[in-house]
Amino acid sequence: MQNKVVWITGASSGIGEALAYKFSKEKYNVIISSRNEIALQKVKEQCVFSENIKILPLDLEDLDSLNNKANEAWELFGKIDILINNGGISQRSLALETNLETEQRIMRIDFWGTVVLSKSILPKMIANNGGQIVTVTSLVGKFGTKFRSSYSAAKHALHGYFDSLRSEVWDKNISVTIVCPGFINTNVSINALVGNGKNQGTMDDAQVKGMHVDVFAEKMYNAISSKKEEVYIGGKEIYGVYIKRFFPRLFSKMMRKQKVT
Template structure:
């Protein structure tokens, strides 16, 4: 797919993967709508884009579902429609299930699952009426497997696969593509921003993320997959991609490996 003059709406664009996607896309001749809660950071991202005049900032809190209809109306008015929605905003987890307050499980689901499907459903009538569009979902390798310390996070990402695989089938005749991307470790603030058992931030840059792929390399690969309208792709190192294949073909071997993950 040629992205020229397409309008691309990216959530979670204030940092990490979303920011890198915005900066990489801005090298092509596209219109960008960038969203997250932090308007100041979004304005900084806009300034760093190659063509800032083709970038609009639209603050959004993915846990404020009642705002979605108005946000979609605004998004549609900014450049005369939207062609691609990239559902990237999300939060991770660093806590054992036994310690985790239910409100934390709920918060993770609100942002990662209900925020993502809610915004998508609000935009859907626009895509269906013009019989075109692409919905991209930044899931995770945790959307395919489960490891200790990620119960709610892995569940929220698995849930996205169920929803968007079903939606893809529903939208086939409307010419709307659904692309699910599962990153492995990417070197962003995701682990610092992850929620702990009481909902406070983890504030530690875990080794896995610190040694992960750069957001820039990830975004280049992700954009290639979006342009090919792939249905699902895992983008990560050998360890993470192997884990997905083990889960599929040798699940008990993977179980043996993940139960030895250090949880201290």
């Protein structure tokens, strides 16, 4: 894989950071992006083959900048074989207590930022005879739970968009993989937005007890390598996808009582 290039957004911590380590270990050329350039530098220094890591700061909320960022990313190694859309922000607030600005921000970062970046890189992949778009959503992209209304909406939207895109670009040698994490032990809940737009600042019990991020990254790497269309990775919470599908009323009753933070 020495000539393969992967671009990972949200790579300064959590899932993105673990993926950077994994792809570096597998001798990929890796581009890592997030808003936090200092944190990205630390990630680079800890990669096995740090000389093959390039840093490209970006802000998914700044939609107007993303096309230029895609051009910059492409020029770093002359191509991109895999784009991993991992950057985003979560939510921990009831719908009725969440202001519109916060809801719009979640949608702008999680949905529109991902879409704009993908559309910026896709024509280049097609001209280069192929590539893979990987989008990290969530199990709440398959079903909704309390305290996640806008976040769940953004993740549901990503499923609809990238499922449709897959059917449109398959004949151009572009594969699309959707990865749905369950509870993974990262800082996602600490950085999650509450109703007024501020960060929650605390770790959810479910995240603390979640799958270790390195284990998750290994499983996600295998799914990407196999070009899976959709994969669920987590603990027993992944069974919620099937309960929702086959026993929707039972699922609704379970969610009313379920602790999801």
